[in-house]
Amino acid sequence: MAWPALCAIKRAGGSASNAEVEEAVAAELKLTDEQRALPRTRRGTRTLLDYRLAWARTFLKNMGAIAYDAPRQWSITEIGRDTTPEDIEEFKKKMLDKLAEYNQVRERRTR
Secondary structure, three states: OHHHHHHHHHHOOOEEEHHHHHHHHHHHOOOOHHHHOOEOOOOOOOEHHHHHHHHHHHHHHHHOOEEEEEOOEEEEOHHHHHOOHHHHHHHHHHHHHHHHHHHHHHHHHOO
16 A cells, blocks of 8 residues: 555655545545445454555655655655665565564573
């Protein structure tokens, strides 16, 4: 979801709200109303789409591709303007490698 979210902010002129990103991503992915309304949990009010886009925005923020300007408002950064899908995959791999390393260290400590 990171690439579609970044593209949505780019297409919005470089700044977009959570709702604008969600609308643009849903349209780009051609999600039905039923798919958009899928709840994240049985009892929760948050949709799965909203939840996954929240993590995508966090990922992009940690990557330096977007910045949090105001409540629920994001803007693209210089890094974000030049980011490619390959850059996103590379950053994801680095994060997963760090997580694996952390888990190995943690497991060694518990022995």
